[in-house]
Amino acid sequence: MSVKEDSIQQLGINTVRVLSIDAVQKANSGHPGTPMGLAPIGHVLWTESMKYNPKNPEWANRDRFILSAGHACMLQYSFLYLTGYDLSLDDLKNFRQLNSKTAGHPEYGLLDGIEVTTGPLGQGFANGVGFAIAQKHLAARFNKPEFELFDYKIYAICSDGDMMEGMTSEAASIAGHLQLGNLIYLYDDNHITIEGNTDLAFNEDVAQRFEAYGWHVQVLPDGNDLEALSAAIKNAQKETARPSLIKVRTHIGFGSPNKVNTAAAHGAPLGEAEVKLVKENFSFNPDQSFEVPAEVLKYYREAGSRGSKLEADWNTLYSAYKKKYPKLAAEYELAKNGKLPDGWKDKLPVFKAGDKLATRKASGQVLNAIADQIPNLMGGSADLSPSTDTDLKNYGSFSTDNREGRIFHFGIREHAMGAILNGMALSHCIIPYGATFLIFSDYMRPPIRLAAIMKIKPIFIYTHDSIGLGEDGTTHQPVEQLLGLRSVPNVLVIRPADANETVAAWRVALEHQGGPVALILTRQDLPVIDQDKYGKAAGLEKGAYILSEPHENPALILIGTGSEVQLLLAAQEELKAKNVAARVVSMPSWELFEKQDQAYREKIFPKALRHRLAVEAGSPLGWHQYVTDDGDVIGIDKFGESAPAAELMKAYGFTVDNVVKRALKLIS
Missing domain, CATH: 3.40.50.970 (Thiamin diphosphate (ThDP)-binding fold, Pyr/PP domains)
Structure with missing residues (x-):
């Protein structure tokens, strides 16, 4: 396929659409329609709006991109492949398969270029607010005159479903209140959910809602208008006092003769026959899958390669900054590397x-x-x-x-x-x-x-x-x-x-x-427990430790967490007066304990010492893995009541007398 220079953008957009439907069709599952409608937005973001470097996805001053509409992940995967991230065409072909980089929703840590795991709608929207707060804080702390180290922005694509979720309202409200002008969100207003048209359950004026939150709002009637998309994003980039929402009317399944603007394009493959019709519609070979014209790959790889110079310029700036502000640079590098300061x-x-x-x-x-x-x-x-x-x-x-x-x-x-x-x-x-x-x-x-x-x-x-x-x-x-x-x-x-x-x-x-x-x-x-008389709190690091053991051959083990450990120490004294020796184990963390080797776990809970009583003011479920069949649990299997705490603890059995009674019953 050959292409004129003036049509390369449209060919690139259609390539993303075709890659998306091919991957979903091959996997026999996924969401083809949303990437088809969003491809022009993705094109503008990856070719002109965002600064990023595929050769170093962790570049500190890169813009962050969040696909809050995570079901549209083939859009993101396609652009990551085309712009030169560590992703191959074979990875796209392996979409939604076991051990694939290209999971059914974007997964952080699985693939370079994925900033956050999304899928549950609304989460990515709110994650972006956290990203924006971090950028504002880092800029205030580290930027200096002539050293604009951190000026990155956070871009996100959100869906109708994101807008319906309650947490989006929570996050949008605080973002507007904090005037996070580094947020640029594009709302994919395609009017379709799995059940059908959004007017089944959703007809509010989203633009007015976000204006009420204090956002800068633009409304675009045509998601295929590249010039309008570019201009709107530039306007948002200039708006620094308010977060920006760009509401874009798109068409789910764009290019599909029979499924455009229908729920059928949302959450299932288009079908082999419809895939061929889409390809014919876009002048692609209907009998070829995963077709990427050489001109398109060259075009997007050049767009991605611009990030290398952007990062090189930033590195030069940072080198100068490091010489002028060595203490701040050292603090930044320590934090960036996940280290804690000495002392x-x-x-x-x-x-x-x-x-x-x-x-x-x-x-x-x-x-x-x-x-x-x-x-x-x-x-x-x-x-x-x-x-x-x-x-x-x-x-x-x-x-x-x-x-x-x-x-x-x-x-x-x-x-x-x-x-x-x-x-x-x-x-x-x-x-x-x-x-x-x-x-x-x-x-x-x-x-x-x-x-x-x-x-x-x-x-x-x-x-x-x-x-x-x-x-x-x-x-x-x-x-x-x-x-x-x-x-x-x-x-x-x-x-x-x-x-x-x-x-x-x-x-x-x-x-x-x-x-x-x-x-x-x-x-x-x-x-506060007497650490000279009882065990050292440092034992917490192992999840469970012997807090008190007055006799080398205890008859049973008392296990507790939190406030209930106090009961165990008092009960231990009562049992001692009755000539019953009890080991007291403080077990603040199951997870830390399970990481210990078998020898340590056997030391705390010897197999031969099977009489064990766990005490915790919560559900007893789960404790039986530690108390065994010869043990018992004092817990709570109903809801609480309104009363002074001491009265409640007594009514629910969290008393020294009850612990002693249950312990004696175990060994009788």
Whole structure:
């Protein structure tokens, strides 16, 4: 196929359309219609709007692209291949197959050029807000006159489905409030969902909604008008005081004679006959699959190669910056490489036996003790910082007037908070944390799961961890949430027993790699365990450790987490008075314990010592893997009630007397 210079753009766009339908057809699954409608938008983004370097996908000042409409991933895969990323035509042919780079939705870490795992609608939209916050913060902290190190923008393509999701509203609201002018979102207004036309369930004026959020909004009636698309994106690039939304009327399945503008083009292959008709419509060989004209590949590879010079210029700028601002450069490189400054552990507090404080308050003291040492540690809460103890006392709030602020006010937006934290974590220069009550972790389940899939490390602080929060009652008392968090692969859950275990938990959290961390903390005060009399809190790093063992041949093991460990120590004394020796094991983290070798696990839970009692103010499910058939669990298998905490604990069996009674029954 030959092509004139003036038609190369249209041929390139049609090549992306054909690649998309061929890949979906070969896989016999996928979403062909949306890439067909979006191809012109992708073309403008990858050929003129975005700065990126396929030879170094991690270039620090690249623009970030997020496909929030992750089902349209063949659009992104096609452009990554065409512009020269580490992706072959064979990878496109292997779409949606086992061990393929080209998964059914974009997956971070699987393929260069994918900034974030998307698929659940609305997540990518909110992730982008986190990316934007990170850029604003890095620019405020590191940019200097004549050294604009970080001026990248965040581009995203969003769908009708994204606009329907509630978390999009949460994220759009805070983005407008924070005036994140580095966001440029293109809304694929194609009017189609799986069930049919969007007017079945959705007829709001999205443009007016976003204007009300404080966004800069443009509306384009024709998604195939390249000049209008280019002009609109340029307008958005110039708008620095408001995030931008470009609403673009597209046509799902564009080029398909029989399925354009229908739900049939959305979530299933077009069918061999229709694929041939599309190819004929675009003057491609109907009998050839994955056809990429040489002129098209050359054109897009040249577009991609421009990034090498952009990065080379940036590297020259950074070299000069490093000479003039060596301390700042060293701080940046340390953060970028995921390292922690020397000496930060020396600032960790040590609490004295006899003190009494909630683990949430101990956590707050840890944060403020190390804040000076770890300048890239930042975060906040979903309007609960006085209750979760998560403010950094000596640092200001991130705002339109203070981009260097390290305290974040997410508002009552738990779902968006989780996704924004993920976006911040993906900047690789920030250690973000976010806090709310443990019960509201349910509002954050999708971003928790996605963080775990991506193996990134936002730190989730969940306080008010049990019925021990008291009078707020059933709706605020978590029962099944702790078990739910433990059930998610790659999530590290830590429920410390006192203030010093909380210090150890933070030490582990900050050094941990391979997934998010959830710190589970009390509202109520707990006595600080005497580490001279009992075990050292440093044992937390192994997930479970022998806290107390007054006799070398114990009759049973008492196992607990969090506030319930205090009960076990008291019960141990009662049992001793009855001539029953009990080992007390503090087990703040199942996940850390399971990483230990067999010898250590056998040391803590010897096979011969089968009488075991686990005590935790939450669902008993899961504990039987540690207590065995000869063991027992004191847990909660119903909801809580509104009452003072001490009364609730007694009513639900979390008393020394009940622990002793159940322990004696085990060995009788």
